[in-house]
Amino acid sequence: MIRFEDAGVTFADSTAPVLAGVDLTIPEGELVLVVGRTGSGKTTLLRTLNGLVPHFSGGTLHGRVVVDGRDTRTHRPRDLADVVGYVGQDPLAGFVTDTVEDELAYGMESLGLPADVMRKRVEETLDLLGLAEVRNRPVADLSGGQQQRVAIGSVLTTHPRVLVLDEPTSALDPLAAEEVLATLQRLVHDLGLTVVLAEHRLERVVQYADRVLLVPGGAAPVVSGTPQEVLRDAPVAPPVVELGRVAGWDPLPLSVRDARRRAVPLRDRLADAEAPEPPAEPGDTVASVEHLVVSYGRFPALRGVSLEIGRGETVALMGRNGAGKSTLLKTLVGMKRATAGRVDVDGLDPADLRPSALVRHVGLVPQVPGDLLYAATVGRECEQADRDARLHPGTTLELFRRLSPGVPITQHPRDLSEGQRLTLALAVVLASRPPLLLLDEPTRGLDYTAKHRLVEILRDLTDEGHAVLLATHDVELVAEVATRVLVMADGELVADGPTADVVVSSPAFAPQVAKVLAPQRWLTPTQVAVALASTEAVTP
Amino acid sequence: MRAVDRLTFPRSLHPGAWWLWAAALAAAASRTQNPVPLAMILAVTGFVVAARRSSAPWARSYVAFLKLSLVVIVVRILFQALLSTGAQGPTVLFTLPSLPMPEGSGLKLGGEVSLEAVLRAFYEGLQLATILCCVGAANALGSARRLLRYVPGALYEVGVACVIALTFAPQLVTDAARVRAAHRLRGRNGTGVRSLRRLAMPVLEGALERSVDLAAAMDSRGYGRTTDDSRVSRRVTGGLVFGGLLGVCIGVYGLLDGTASAWLGLPMLVAGMVVAAAGLHLGGRRSGRTRYRPDPWALPEWLVSASGVVAAAAVFVDVHLHPQAFFLASVTEVPPVPLLSVTGILVAVLPAFVSPPLPAAAAPASPSGPSGDDALASERTGVAA
Numbered sequence: 001m002i003r004f005e006d007a008g009v010t011f012a013d014s015t016a017p018v019l020a021g022v023d024l025t026i027p028e029g030e031l032v033l034v035v036g037r038t039g040s041g042k043t044t045l046l047r048t049l050n051g052l053v054p055h056f057s058g059g060t061l062h063g064r065v066v067v068d069g070r071d072t073r074t075h076r077p078r079d080l081a082d083v084v085g086y087v088g089q090d091p092l093a094g095f096v097t098d099t100v101e102d103e104l105a106y107g108m109e110s111l112g113l114p115a116d117v118m119r120k121r122v123e124e125t126l127d128l129l130g131l132a133e134v135r136n137r138p139v140a141d142l143s144g145g146q147q148q149r150v151a152i153g154s155v156l157t158t159h160p161r162v163l164v165l166d167e168p169t170s171a172l173d174p175l176a177a178e179e180v181l182a183t184l185q186r187l188v189h190d191l192g193l194t195v196v197l198a199e200h201r202l203e204r205v206v207q208y209a210d211r212v213l214l215v216p217g218g219a220a221p222v223v224s225g226t227p228q229e230v231l232r233d234a235p236v237a238p239p240v241v242e243l244g245r246v247a248g249w250d251p252l253p254l255s256v257r258d259a260r261r262r263a264v265p266l267r268d269r270l271a272d273a274e275a276p277e278p279p280a281e282p283g284d285t286v287a288s289v290e291h292l293v294v295s296y297g298r299f300p301a302l303r304g305v306s307l308e309i310g311r312g313e314t315v316a317l318m319g320r321n322g323a324g325k326s327t328l329l330k331t332l333v334g335m336k337r338a339t340a341g342r343v344d345v346d347g348l349d350p351a352d353l354r355p356s357a358l359v360r361h362v363g364l365v366p367q368v369p370g371d372l373l374y375a376a377t378v379g380r381e382c383e384q385a386d387r388d389a390r391l392h393p394g395t396t397l398e399l400f401r402r403l404s405p406g407v408p409i410t411q412h413p414r415d416l417s418e419g420q421r422l423t424l425a426l427a428v429v430l431a432s433r434p435p436l437l438l439l440d441e442p443t444r445g446l447d448y449t450a451k452h453r454l455v456e457i458l459r460d461l462t463d464e465g466h467a468v469l470l471a472t473h474d475v476e477l478v479a480e481v482a483t484r485v486l487v488m489a490d491g492e493l494v495a496d497g498p499t500a501d502v503v504v505s506s507p508a509f510a511p512q513v514a515k516v517l518a519p520q521r522w523l524t525p526t527q528v529a530v531a532l533a534s535t536e537a538v539t540p
Numbered sequence: 541m542r543a544v545d546r547l548t549f550p551r552s553l554h555p556g557a558w559w560l561w562a563a564a565l566a567a568a569a570s571r572t573q574n575p576v577p578l579a580m581i582l583a584v585t586g587f588v589v590a591a592r593r594s595s596a597p598w599a600r601s602y603v604a605f606l607k608l609s610l611v612v613i614v615v616r617i618l619f620q621a622l623l624s625t626g627a628q629g630p631t632v633l634f635t636l637p638s639l640p641m642p643e644g645s646g647l648k649l650g651g652e653v654s655l656e657a658v659l660r661a662f663y664e665g666l667q668l669a670t671i672l673c674c675v676g677a678a679n680a681l682g683s684a685r686r687l688l689r690y691v692p693g694a695l696y697e698v699g700v701a702c703v704i705a706l707t708f709a710p711q712l713v714t715d716a717a718r719v720r721a722a723h724r725l726r727g728r729n730g731t732g733v734r735s736l737r738r739l740a741m742p743v744l745e746g747a748l749e750r751s752v753d754l755a756a757a758m759d760s761r762g763y764g765r766t767t768d769d770s771r772v773s774r775r776v777t778g779g780l781v782f783g784g785l786l787g788v789c790i791g792v793y794g795l796l797d798g799t800a801s802a803w804l805g806l807p808m809l810v811a812g813m814v815v816a817a818a819g820l821h822l823g824g825r826r827s828g829r830t831r832y833r834p835d836p837w838a839l840p841e842w843l844v845s846a847s848g849v850v851a852a853a854a855v856f857v858d859v860h861l862h863p864q865a866f867f868l869a870s871v872t873e874v875p876p877v878p879l880l881s882v883t884g885i886l887v888a889v890l891p892a893f894v895s896p897p898l899p900a901a902a903a904p905a906s907p908s909g910p911s912g913d914d915a916l917a918s919e920r921t922g923v924a925a
Contacts, residue, residue, distance in 0.1 A: 050760050052756055052759070052760060055759075056755070056756055056759055076759070077756075077759045077760040078759055078760070078761075078762045078763060078764060078765035079765060080760075081760060081761055081762030081765060082762070084760070085760075086757075086760040088753055088756060088757055089753075090750075090753060093749075093750045093753035093754055093757070094753060094754060094756075094757030095757075096700070096703075096704075096754070096757070096758055096761075096763075097703070098685065098707065101832075101833070102689075102832065105832030105833070106761060107761040107762055108830070108832065109829050109830055109831060109832055110761060110762035110763050110764070110765055110766065110829060111762050111765060111766065112766045112828040112829055112830050113830055114830060115830060115831070115832065115833070115834075118830065118832045118833075119832070119833065122832070154761070155760075155761065158761075158762065333724075333725060335721055335724065355723075355724045355725075355726075355727045355728055356727040356728075358724070358725075358727065359725070359726065359727040363725065364725050366718075366721075366722050366725070368718075370742060370746075371718055371719050371722035371742060372722050372723075372725065372726060373742065374738045374739075374741040374742050385726065388726050388727045388728055389726075389727050414745060428726060429725065429726075432727070
């Protein structure tokens with residue numbers, strides 16, 4: 001179906017190739033997962049499949065990429081529209097029309113299909129993707145999962161043989177991600193579609209993949225093989241695979257189910273091991289809210305929330321979209337005033353503070369860290385942050401160097417990787433040393449390496465006495481870093497307790513390791529590795 | 541009889557019909573400053589909008605346009621009464637403290653305010669306000685965005701650009717609000733010219749990135765694939781369409797102005813339309829696109845657009861036959877009632893009855909639902925209960 005013949009890509013403004021010597025064949029009907037660190041060339045690889053590279057992006061394509069017998073050198077993306085369906089990273093950015101039905105029909109209109117064929121295919125696609133009930137709704141009003149399904153549907157109506165998706169679930173909460181993955185599963189199994197997708201959240205996808213392509217970056221050869229083969233020593237791996245490595249299982253488990261069936265002896269060994277030490281008691285209270293009510297018009301987003309956050313705590317705020325997480329964060333930085341109840345951050349009400357005073361008490365890194373940045377270079381950005389917060393010149397830059405060493409200060413913030421941009425925003429916010437740090441969905445678009453770095457940074461911060469509150473859907477991040485978990489639903493706090501207590505028994509919020517080893521209270525592969533090492537040290 | 545020909549079959553009318561109807565009414569309003577027909581046109585548009593508007597967000601635009609019209613009238617009166625010497629008459633209403641202005645400049649500041657000046661300004665403002673309300677009614681009844689779907693194939697690219705602009709504008713506002721909120725987090729107060737620059741940078745960069753994403757998405761979905769790209773056909777089409785539209789513009793100007801020479805009006809309009817139609821037809825053949833579920837053009841569409849055209853024709857003919865019924869000898873007199881025009885305009889209220897009723901909107905699902913399936917499930921149970 002897809003044939004790469006010694007393919008490589010070099011972009012015009014660089015001398016080193018992004019990809020080189022890709023030589024492989026993808027047979028029909030496979031679900032192929034492309035993995036690799038950010039900036040390693042995953043997106044470039046995907047874009048060669050429908051000719052966006054080089055026809056749209058510029059640059060030079062060496063070798064050949066042939067899809068269903070069509071050579072991408074001679075076929076433009078539009079000429080491949082009936083063979084390859086391409087769904088980009090942000091589905092909303094790719095929508096041309098404004099309602100679901102029109103969006104599904106757009107590709108067919110461009111191909112000039114007759115009206116009766118279009119009508120029939122739209123109806124079929126609405127049913128196939130479960131979108132019939134929202135057919136007349138504006139695409140902007142749909143939930144993230146629905147938008148992603150509309151984006152998939154909009155390329156399916158031209159009946160392509162290959163579906164290419166760039167990070168289809170990265171921006172979704174776990175439930176919406178399930179929705180989308182179940183849809184893809186059905187397309188592969190029922191329609192025999194060839195699906196190629198790139199994804200950072202391996203734990204969600206790897207169990208469905210027939211083949212994994214590892215793009216190591218820096219023009220090193222692309223590795224192709226079964227998931228077990230490739231993940232054995234790949235630098236990126238989901239927790240369940242890491243657990244398999246720790247326990248020495250072969251072949252590696254890919255899903256919780258695989259691992260759970262193998263885990264009986266491991267659980268026996270771990271039963272005697274010392275449980276991971278409970279988190280240290282929090283220090284003095286940094287922030288507290290009491291009976292907090294916040295309303296948008298007549299819609300109460302928070303209905304009587306009370307909580308306290310102490311120094312040295314890392315608190316994870318979980319719950320589905322629209323549960324009130326963002327509203328709580330906004331209230332804590334004074335962007336939203338409490339309708340009733342009391343907000344107290346560092347002894348003050350944040351809504352009363354001037355922005356320049358606010359930054360010394362509480363900092364928020366928004367969901368899109370780029371919103372905070374506007375200068376043309378990293379260096380100027382840091383200088384500006386010093387001036388904004390009236391700090392000693394150089395403070396922010398020094399902090400950024402510590403968080404993310406080796407980034408040239410002449411680089412434009414937009415050219416940084418997601419992880420580097422997040423650390424730059426973090427540095428800007430942390431420069432005035434607010435005791436309370438808030439993060440909204442910090443792991444969006446971060447690869448495992450960047451996530452590990454973030455975990456280290458957050459641990460250092462809490463050791464220094466900062467309190468951290470992060471709103472996130474990423475259960476693995478919560479398992480790694482949080483000392484306490486709050487679960488919100490419908491504007492109310494439905495759970496509040498130490499991480500292990502809250503997540504181990506929860507089907508939605510349990511990390512993979514907890515699911516494998518429940519009822520034991522292990523959360524991360526690292527904890528298990530440490531425990532195993534300690535039992536081995538004792539037994540002989 | 542097809543189902544779509546029935547006047548009682550619930551569906552939304554072709555937006556083109558509404559725009560034709562409203563354009564005809566606006567044209568009628570442009571020919572007279574007699575407040576009687578103007579007020580009638582205002583009433584007619586208001587009545588039809590009240591009877592046939594949907595629950596969609598753009599349906600509220602009539603009220604917005606109405607408010608804008610009021611502003612126009614008030615501004616007009618203020619300027620004319622306070623700043624212009626030209627329109628003043630003998631009936632002085634009141635005298636304001638005044639500043640001396642150079643003799644013969646036609647300007648004044650304060651001073652005597654006469655009834656004639658106020659009334660004349662009001663009538664002129666009313667004309668502009670009526671035309672604005674016609675546009676508002678068209679927008680409320682048939683959304684401009686839906687109308688853009690019917691742009692002829694030759695102008696398809698222009699239509700797409702307009703649709704995208706319509707999507708991007710509100711997106712820019714949302715982005716700006718988000719970035720402004722983020723600036724507060726950096727300790728900026730967010731006022732002044734400098735902060736405007738800082739606001740513009742991320743917002744514009746974001747918009748640019750989105751445009752590139754959109755272009756990539758459109759390209760990979762076959763945009764422009766079926767277009768015949770030969771240079772000659774493109775040039776010929778472009779020339780014909782441009783020339784034709786120029787002719788149409790001149791024709792419309794001649795027709796509406798009334799003082800221009802006769803051949804500038806209808807003949808020019810017709811010639812322009814023929815040339816433009818030829819260009820659009822040629823260009824339409826160039827593009828191989830098809831259209832998904834176009835709104836039908838059936839009996840109700842004919843009736844609605846015809847009712848507007850009847851009103852316009854009545855006013856045009858009336859102005860030609862009885863000019864004395866339109867030009868007020870003195871603004872302070874009670875304006876005469878031009879019978880033919882009034883009857884014609886009354887015909888334009890018919891769409892409130894002959895256009896098909898809108899289908900009952902499907903119950904809107906809660907947008908804050910956790911996932912599509914949950915929201916759907918709750919909807920289903922809601923129906924069952």
